[in-house]
Amino acid sequence: MKIKDLAGANCPELSAQLKGDFANIEIAGITADSRQVKPGDLFVAVAGTKANGTAYIADALSRGAAAVVAGPGAEAEAGAPIFSLSDPRRFLATAAARLYGHQPETMVAVTGTAGKTSVASFTRQIWAHSGLSAAMIGTTGVIAPGRNEYGSLTTPDPVSLHKLLAELADAGVTHAAMEASSHGLDQSRLDGVRLAAAAFTNLGRDHMDYHPTVEHYMASKMRLFGTLLPKGSPAVIFADDQWSDQAIAAARKAGHDVRTVGRKGDFIALKRVEHFRHKQSAEVHIGDDIFEIHVPLAGDFQIANALVAAGLAMSTGIPAKAAFSALEKLQGASGRLELVGQTKDGALAYVDYAHKPDALENVLTSVRPFTTGRVVIVFGCGGDRDKGKRPIMGEVASRLADVVIVTDDNPRSEVPEVIRSEIMAAAKGATEIADRAEAIRTAVGMLKTGDTLIVAGKGHEEGQTIGSVTLPFSDHEEVRKALGGL
């Protein structure tokens, strides 16, 4: 594709700089990483958290980059095709979308501190239940007909994302639900995605290492409604969170068709919920119609996630009745309050991905009603991530669980003892066991009839990152091994 076509009406700022021969430069591919440049590629230099892409312009040109797009003030060397844009990240996303050409016809995105993976997964399942060729993209990777791949980022970088979306569309996928993380939104990773609808679940504490304030965190999430979702589109918003009113206000201000779900919901109104050991039933109202829904998953929060997913499915053409009947067959996303097994005395062992205070609080509160014995929790906190959440999670665990074992999560470049001590400082009565497998074995070994164990923080993850090395590790496997040994 010629660079003038890549810019087109989409980027008048670039079009204006394409004088003479520069307009006809042929672009083979696009990347923001100089190390990935192949001859004929367009290199987009963006400023990141660790490095500034402008430092790698020479590297990109030496590898055969056909042209370079950089941020404001980039040195426009005489004769070299280097262009300067006010927002190169947004350009990277929209240009990747143009270059790869197509994406599934109906795309939805979900943001919020907790519940994104679950909502994206449930939305895909509802669509699939209605016979549509549907996909999800998120923390657990990509799931589509014939594809189930482990992923690393919640919201992939724009180039991998559009390559993937084009592959999915080519394979006949018409509907895709994706997670919009605050990092992804802030870094414009989704700016080239054509959205049919978008959703918000909730806001709690997370990522305070990246966002200077909680308002900045919320504002990043609200880019989904304010900038990305085309005006007038359905915005499905969980109504019962502390931040719901702000999300509703942001979506209204952007001119969207706001559809709230939950106890205070006006699109899907939740009237009554009954919790059983492994399932829940609820009565919901849509206008004058009353539906009884059944969700075969534990955890109060899964009802909220199921309603947001049903709201997204209904906003993309699925009748309410079909959406609700699909909920009866829902499978939880891997590692989200997932029952891995039980002891021969019937104590339950779950793996859950709670790695932030609100999620931990929710998961511990969710299992209490059906736990006649003790709630036992094993958890830690990741290194190189929001440090402030560590004592808060320690306090939540010791307040809501009967037995607390603090262990390692992914220490990454931090000293594991220090991470643990920051949690322990607020976790009254907790036991510290550094080795995660040993912590799990100890917890399983102490289970008695009526107890519930939750191994939290790593969910679906298949490795543990210590320093810069990731060793194979699975909470599922360790729980199974420990149960097998009983």
Ligand SMILES: CC(=O)N[C@H]1[C@@H](OP(=O)(O)OP(=O)(O)OC[C@H]2O[C@@H](n3ccc(=O)[nH]c3=O)[C@H](O)[C@@H]2O)O[C@H](CO)[C@@H](O)[C@@H]1O[C@H](C)C(=O)N[C@@H](C)C(=O)N[C@H](CCC(=O)O)C(=O)O
């Ligand atoms: C903090 C963060 O979000 N970083 C992401 C970001 O990196 P960055 O832009 O800060 O990159 P940088 O290292 O400062 O480098 C700046 C630029 O120079 C380029 N460069 C660098 C070196 C070189 O030799 N040549 C070169 O061109 C880099 O490719 C980059 O474009 O953009 C990269 C490409 O898209 C991501 O891989 C990287 O994710 C890192 C690995 C990461 O750990 N991200 C996590 C925190 C994350 O994004 N998590 C969210 C949220 C999860 C949740 O909700 O819980 C997610 O969506 O997964």
Ligand SMILES: Nc1ncnc2c1ncn2[C@@H]1O[C@H](COP(=O)(O)OP(=O)(O)OP(=O)(O)O)[C@@H](O)[C@H]1O
């Ligand atoms: N609606 C919800 N409200 C509160 N907590 C929730 C909700 N949904 C899920 N959780 C908790 O958060 C954990 C992660 O859930 P999920 O993976 O669906 O969220 P996520 O937003 O995708 O998280 P991440 O940002 O890590 O990708 C679950 O294991 C559970 O403990």
Ligand SMILES: N[C@H](CCC[C@H](N)C(=O)O)C(=O)O
């Ligand atoms: N997407 C989240 C995952 C955290 C998972 C937890 N196991 C950890 O390592 O902190 C993040 O990057 O913050």
Ligand SMILES: [Mg+2]
């Ligand atoms: Mg997720």
